[in-house]
Amino acid sequence: MIRQLLLTLLLTLSTTATAAETLTVYSGRNEKLVGPLLKKFTEKTGIEVKVRYGETPQLAATLLEEGDKTPADVFFAQDAGALGALSNAGRLQALPKETLDKVDARFRSPTGLWVGTSGRARVVAYNTKKVKASDLPKSILEFTDAKWKGRLGWAPTNASFQAFVTALRLLKGEEAASKWLKGIQANGVRVYKNNAAIIEALGRGEIDAGFVNHYYLYAAKKSNAALPVDNYFVAAGDPGALVNVAGVAILQGAKKADAARKFAAFLLEPQAQEYFSQETYEYPLVAGVKTAASLPALSKVGSPDLDLSKLDDLRGTVKLLQDTGVL
Amino acid sequence: MTRRPPVGLWVSGWVVAALAVLPAVYLVVRAAEADASTWGLLLRDRTWGLLWRTLGLAAAVTVLAAAVSLPLAWLTTRSDLPGRRVWTVLLCVPLAVPTFVSGYVLLAAFGTGGVLEEALTRWGLPVPPVYGFPGALLALTVSTYPYFFLALRAGLLSQDPAWLEGARSLGLSPARAFWKVTAPLLRPAFVSGALLVGLYVLSDFGAVALLQYDAFSRAIYVQYEGAYDRAYAALLGLALVAVTVVVLVFEVWLRGRAGYHRSSKGAARAVSPVVLGRWRVPALLLCGAVVLAGVVLPVGVLLYWGARGLAEEGGSLLEPALGSVLASVLGAVTSVVGALPLAFLAVRYPSRLTLVMERASYAGYALPPIVLALSLVFLGVQVVPFFYGTLVMLVLAYVVRFLPQAVGTVRASLLQLNPHLGEAAASLGQAPSSVFRRVTLPLLRPGLLAGAALVFLTAMKELPATLLLAPIGFETLATRVWSATAEGRFAEAALPALVLMAVSTLGVGLLVSQEEDAPRG
Numbered sequence: 001m002i003r004q005l006l007l008t009l010l011l012t013l014s015t016t017a018t019a020a021e022t023l024t025v026y027s028g029r030n031e032k033l034v035g036p037l038l039k040k041f042t043e044k045t046g047i048e049v050k051v052r053y054g055e056t057p058q059l060a061a062t063l064l065e066e067g068d069k070t071p072a073d074v075f076f077a078q079d080a081g082a083l084g085a086l087s088n089a090g091r092l093q094a095l096p097k098e099t100l101d102k103v104d105a106r107f108r109s110p111t112g113l114w115v116g117t118s119g120r121a122r123v124v125a126y127n128t129k130k131v132k133a134s135d136l137p138k139s140i141l142e143f144t145d146a147k148w149k150g151r152l153g154w155a156p157t158n159a160s161f162q163a164f165v166t167a168l169r170l171l172k173g174e175e176a177a178s179k180w181l182k183g184i185q186a187n188g189v190r191v192y193k194n195n196a197a198i199i200e201a202l203g204r205g206e207i208d209a210g211f212v213n214h215y216y217l218y219a220a221k222k223s224n225a226a227l228p229v230d231n232y233f234v235a236a237g238d239p240g241a242l243v244n245v246a247g248v249a250i251l252q253g254a255k256k257a258d259a260a261r262k263f264a265a266f267l268l269e270p271q272a273q274e275y276f277s278q279e280t281y282e283y284p285l286v287a288g289v290k291t292a293a294s295l296p297a298l299s300k301v302g303s304p305d306l307d308l309s310k311l312d313d314l315r316g317t318v319k320l321l322q323d324t325g326v327l
Numbered sequence: 328m329t330r331r332p333p334v335g336l337w338v339s340g341w342v343v344a345a346l347a348v349l350p351a352v353y354l355v356v357r358a359a360e361a362d363a364s365t366w367g368l369l370l371r372d373r374t375w376g377l378l379w380r381t382l383g384l385a386a387a388v389t390v391l392a393a394a395v396s397l398p399l400a401w402l403t404t405r406s407d408l409p410g411r412r413v414w415t416v417l418l419c420v421p422l423a424v425p426t427f428v429s430g431y432v433l434l435a436a437f438g439t440g441g442v443l444e445e446a447l448t449r450w451g452l453p454v455p456p457v458y459g460f461p462g463a464l465l466a467l468t469v470s471t472y473p474y475f476f477l478a479l480r481a482g483l484l485s486q487d488p489a490w491l492e493g494a495r496s497l498g499l500s501p502a503r504a505f506w507k508v509t510a511p512l513l514r515p516a517f518v519s520g521a522l523l524v525g526l527y528v529l530s531d532f533g534a535v536a537l538l539q540y541d542a543f544s545r546a547i548y549v550q551y552e553g554a555y556d557r558a559y560a561a562l563l564g565l566a567l568v569a570v571t572v573v574v575l576v577f578e579v580w581l582r583g584r585a586g587y588h589r590s591s592k593g594a595a596r597a598v599s600p601v602v603l604g605r606w607r608v609p610a611l612l613l614c615g616a617v618v619l620a621g622v623v624l625p626v627g628v629l630l631y632w633g634a635r636g637l638a639e640e641g642g643s644l645l646e647p648a649l650g651s652v653l654a655s656v657l658g659a660v661t662s663v664v665g666a667l668p669l670a671f672l673a674v675r676y677p678s679r680l681t682l683v684m685e686r687a688s689y690a691g692y693a694l695p696p697i698v699l700a701l702s703l704v705f706l707g708v709q710v711v712p713f714f715y716g717t718l719v720m721l722v723l724a725y726v727v728r729f730l731p732q733a734v735g736t737v738r739a740s741l742l743q744l745n746p747h748l749g750e751a752a753a754s755l756g757q758a759p760s761s762v763f764r765r766v767t768l769p770l771l772r773p774g775l776l777a778g779a780a781l782v783f784l785t786a787m788k789e790l791p792a793t794l795l796l797a798p799i800g801f802e803t804l805a806t807r808v809w810s811a812t813a814e815g816r817f818a819e820a821a822l823p824a825l826v827l828m829a830v831s832t833l834g835v836g837l838l839v840s841q842e843e844d845a846p847r848g
Contacts, residue, residue, distance in 0.1 A: 024799065031810045032819070053810060054794040057552035058697060062795050064555065065705045071716055071799075085555040157536070157549050190458075193536045196812070204440030223632075223818045315556060318549070322368070327549050 022048040023259040026063060027076045028056025029246060033280050034076070040275075041266050047259045056082045057159060063251065064089055073254035074263055076117075078246050079159045081166075083114040084312020092249045093257070095264055102268045103285045107245050109309050116245030116308070117267045118276040119283030121301050122164050123231040124240070125217055126209040127202050136209070136232045140168075140240025141176075143209070144183025153190040153198045153210035156326045160195070160213050160244055166317045168239040171304055174320065181324040196220070202229045211240075214295070215281040236302020243283065243303035244311070332676040333759070340668040344684040346723070347730055350691040351568050353702030357561035369562045374546075378570070381543040384463055384535075385528040391468045392524045393517065395617060396475035401505075402610050404483040407600040409607070414614045415480070416836045421621030422473045422784035423831030425805060428824060429466045430537030431817075432628045433457050442631075462538035467528055469621045474527065474781060475520035478736050481777035482516030483509070485740050485770070488599075501601060515742045518578055519735030522689065523781070525574065526731070529567060529693040543567055544695040551697060564698045571693040575686045626828065633821030644804070644826050651803040652830060654718065654793070655786035658725030659733075659779040665726055666733035666778060674741045685738070688730045699728055700792040707796070717798055724792040729785055733778035740774025772841075780838045787831050804830070 027034060031053045038049050052059070056078040063070055063086060075092075077083050086092050092113040100112050107116035124136060124143075130151075137143065143152060155161055169177040190207055192198045198210035199220045209232075217231050234240040248267055250260040266272055273284035277291055283298045284291065291297055321327040332340075361369075368374075402408045403415045421429075436443040437457045447454050455461065486509065494504040535542040543563065550560035603610055666688070673685035691699050703724050707715040714720050744767065752762045768775075788805050797803070804827035811820035 030813055032816060050799045052794075052799045053806075055552070055813070057555070058700075058791065058795065060555060061551050061557065061697075061701055062704050064557065065701055066708050069708045069712060082555075157545075157552055159552065191539050194813075197537065200434075200817075201438070204438060206439035219816055223816060318556070322373070325373075327546075 021046065021256075021259060022050055023074065023256050023263055024072050025049055025051045025074045025076055025263070026059045026072045027051050027053050028059045028078045028082065029076055036279070037267075037272055037275050040271065041263060044266065045259075045262055047262065049263075060085055063091060067091075068253045070251055070253070072251055073256045073260040075249045075251060076246075076267075077114075077249070079120075079163055080114075080116070080245050080247060080308045080311050081159055081163050081314050083109070083247050083249050084309055085314065086249065086251075087111065087113040087309075088312060091252050093252050093254070095250060096261055099261070099265050099268060106303070106306075107243075107285050107308060108247075109249075110307065111309075114247045114249035115264065115268070116247045116285050117272075118246050118280070119243045119285055119298060120160065120246060121214040121233070121283065121298075121303070122160065122240055122242045122244070123212060123214045123233055124209050125199060125202055125212045125229055125231055127205055127207070128228045128230050130205065130208045133230070133232055136234075138235040139238045140211070140234050141172075141180055141238075144180060144187065146187070148209070149187045151208035152184060152187055153192055153201055153207040154184065155192045155194050155198055155212075156321060158194055161211065162314060162317050162321070163244050163311045164211070164239065164242050165321065166311045166313055167242045167304065167306055169313075169317065169320065170306060170310055171239045178320060178324055181321070181326050185324070185326065199227075199229060203227045213244075218281040218294070233296060233301055236300065237304050238302075239304055241302055241304060242306070243298065243301060245285065245308060246282070332672055332681070336668050336671060340672045340681070340684050343665045343669055343730070344687040346665075347688045347727055348690045349706055349727060350694055350699045350702040351565075353705050354561045354564045354568065354694075354698070356705075357557050358565055361558035361562055365556070365559045365562060368559055369566065374563075374566070377541065377543050377546055378566070380541060381529060382570070384460065384467070384540065384542060385525045387460075387464050388467045388471060388528045389521050389525045391464065392472035392475050393521065395468065395472045396479055396520065398610075398613060399472075399617065400476050400479035400483055401509075402603075402614065404480055405601055406603050406610065408603060408610055408614070412836075412839060414618070415839050416832060417618045417622055418476055418614070419473050419780065419784065419835045419839075420828060420832050421470050421625075422781070423787045423828055424470060424621070424625050425788040425790070425808060425824070425827075426466065426470050426531055426533035428625055428629070428808070429470045430462075430534045432625050433462055433466055433538065435628045435631070436624060437462075458539045460540060463535050463540035463542075465620075466534040466538060467531060469617075470534070471524045471527055472617070472621075473784070474523035474732070475517075477777045477781055478516040478520040478523070478739060479513060481736050481773045482513045482739055482743070484773040485743050486512055487743075512743070515739040516736075518581060519739050522574070522578055523732055523735055526571060526689065526693040529570065530695050532695050532697075547695050547698060551701075557701075560698070564694055567693055567695075568690065571689060574693075575689055579682065579686075622828075626825065629821045629824050629828075632817040633825070644807070644823055647802040647804050647807050647823065648826055648830055650797075650801055651787055651805065651827065652834070654721055654725065654797070654801075654803060655783045655834075657718070657722045658729065658786040659783040661722055662726050662730050662733040662782045663737065663775050663779050665730055666737045669730075669734050670738040670741050674738060675746060685734060688734045691727045692729075692731045696728065696789065696791040700724060700795045703727070703792070703796055718801070720796045721793065721798075721801075724796050725782070725786045725789065728789070728792065729782040732781040732785065736778040736781065737771065737774045740771050740777075744770050776838050776841055780835055783834055783838075784831055787827060787834075 042049055060082040063075060087109060094112045095115055100108055100115050103115055195212040195216045198212050199216045201207050202210055214231050217229060221227055248264045250257060254260050268286050270289055273286045273289040276282045277284045277289060281292050399418055403411045434457060435441050437455055444454050490508050491504055494508045499507060530544055532544045532548055535545055547560050547563045550556045669685045669688055672681040703720060707720050749762050749766050752766045790805050790809055793803055793806055804823045807823035808820045
């Protein structure tokens with residue numbers, strides 16, 4: 001036992017000082033989701049990948065603390081807001097144009113500092129035993145109606161939720177956003193820690209509808225196929241139909257900038273894009289790659305016309321959430 | 328009375344204390360960046376509301392945990408309760424259950440559509456409310472009472488039986504003798520337990536977030552997670568440090584200046600156990616109820632998750648299990664070693680300075696772990712880059728975070744040790760180091776082991792610092808559980824969580840078996 005412990009210790013110490021072609025990635029994306037894909041990158045390019053997995057916001061905060069002394073070359077983040085916070089702090093370097101150009105301008109940084117790798121749509125998940133899809137409103141704004149009293153759930157600390165509120169502010173104005181937040185609270189909305197907890201509560205019948213990202217449903221159904229929960233997409237162009245992205249960026253001062261560029265390019269190759277669509281049920285962002293069969297096409301989802309890089313105005317959103325008593 | 332402490336002790340005490348206040352230093356650096364509007368946010372009414380809610384929860388959990396732990400500690404050390412060792416180990420296990428698992432347990436049991444909720448409703452019984460204050464109180468009490476339990480046990484084990492026997496021989500009934508003699512002598516253990524529980528509640532995030540109780544630590548997380556507003560988060564963190572200071576000052580006042588050690592050498596023998604008689608069944612029921620809530624229910628929920636897809640868990644759990652044990656054992660040993668000079672200085676060389684030094688060890692304890700982790704990221708990169716990204720940083724994080732758990736228990740045992748014992752050995756020509764090794768250390772064993780057990784168990788489930796500071800690729804069971812639950816894959820979380828609990832049980836079992844053999848003289 002002790003020998004094994006010492007061996008582990010030695011191994012951990014030695015891996016901190018390994019060979020030349022090792023790329024260091026900070027991944028705010030879950031290991032269960034992207035681990036296999038990163039292995040494929042190593043198989044394909046021969047570049048070893050060391051990954052620090054964590055929560056996207058906490059890794060972003062870590063990168064801000066580490067500054068130019070960061071050991072990381074690449075940040076693989078779960079939402080555009082975190083990438084925006086790092087670009088505002090001057091921590092990111094430009095990606096090659098040919099990588100950027102693979103993705104629709106809506107889903108990348110206008111200054112070329114990050115690029116979206118997959119799309120994540122906001123949806124209303126609902127309990128199929130208690131609600132019919134035809135009873136659900138066309139716009140997210142109508143959930144302030146009193147008939148939803150005691151039936152709703154949200155996760156206001158969640159980054160995707162805050163990105164949606166930012167979109168709401170930008171599209172409909174501060175006044176409307178504030179009114180919506182207060183209206184939903186007046187309906188006695190239940191507060192959950194994250195999207196997974198909302199899906200779980202929907203399954204138990206604790207609430208009838210909740211504001212989440214579209215793919216949590218599929219992960220939950222893998223554990224329990226009989227879960228009485230389904231996704232509902234509000235009308236195209238509505239703030240509730242926002243499509244946010246997971247994305248990748250190269251850090252300022254990356255020691256392996258070349259390998260990092262290869263990594264970013266790899267995530268936009270058909271193989272990787274298909275992986276996202278088939279394994280994580282996200283939307284591929286490169287033209288020509290098929291969306292998972294159970295999902296409506298990205299064009300039908302109709303994300304509102306909005307520059308995602310503007311979603312980095314998180315201070316304003318958090319302030320609004322605090323002023324309205326949501327946080 | 329006050330003598331000058333040896334230089335080595337003095338210096339090592341300051342080094343440990345300096346390490347412990349690192350997170351607070353970081354917070355000052357970051358808070359200095361705050362502008363007027365950020366200060367405005369801090370000073371609005373909501374902050375005070377949060378503060379009251381958080382303090383109320385901390386106080387309630389502390390009282391409830393103490394009420395549960397005292398009978399349990401007494402039963403497992405002083406009575407003829409059947410299976411005392413097994414109960415002792417089982418009663419410690421809840422410390423290793425991550426608080427978000429305890430939260431889920433409550434939800435899965437009593438939440439709408441939960442297993443027990445359905446049964447209770449069918450029988451027409453009221454369902455206890457899980458969200459908000461009651462749920463948070465229950466979940467946090469179940470996961471923190473072992474801090475009290477272990478501290479009180481160590482206190483009871485190192486108490487000289489002669490005191491109690493003296494009281495009995497003077498005609499006091501067993502119950503009166505307990506309240507007149509045993510309980511007052513446990514005051515240091517009580518106080519150390521209360522600090523550990525109360526301040527832990529201030530730092531907890533997992534349970535309050537899941538059970539929807541709005542507390543201070545949640546507000547701090549929101550700033551990092553949502554707004555990347557490090558200045559505001561630092562201000563909130565400093566507010567929490569200020570609360571800690573107030574609590575610590577209050578504790579010094581509460582603690583008094585009484586001596587707790589006996590004046591002559593006691594007999595080196597065990598106290599004869601109290602025969603429970605007809606109290607045996609209620610005693611067993613109490614132990615059973617606590618183990619049911621803290622161990623059986625979580626294991627049940629985990630098995631239920633696991634049954635839905637145990638086959639899905641890919642990869643061996645050996646490596647993360649070794650990683651957990653390695654980091655937690657290193658953290659536990661280092662914390663106890665670090666706690667020794669602080670406890671010695673505070674107990675043997677009491678002065679305002681040594682008191683401040685000992686209190687400083689609590690500086691980082693009440694902070695949400697993410698704050699501590701980020702402070703060590705900052706200091707690691709800026710000050711000791713050669714350690715950054717190595718196991719050294721992770722162990723350091725565990726020490727800074729869990730030091731008070733070791734200091735509290737070591738201090739409580741040291742208070743019961745007569746300094747004249749060491750002086751007698753010294754007068755017989757023993758060198759100070761030899762006195763320490765051959766006399767003091769063996770007598771301190773219950774306290775050292777209890778401290779190590781606390782740190783080991785808490786480190787096993789630690790998450791934010793482990794994710795951010797461990798060498799890249801270094802996995803622990805807790806990070807495995809996290810990576811599965813974060814995406815809602817509860818089935819895959821079950822197996823590593825069960826292994827985490829099993830390994831922790833083994834570890835505590837090993838320590839408790841040591842403790843039972845310890846001299847009690």
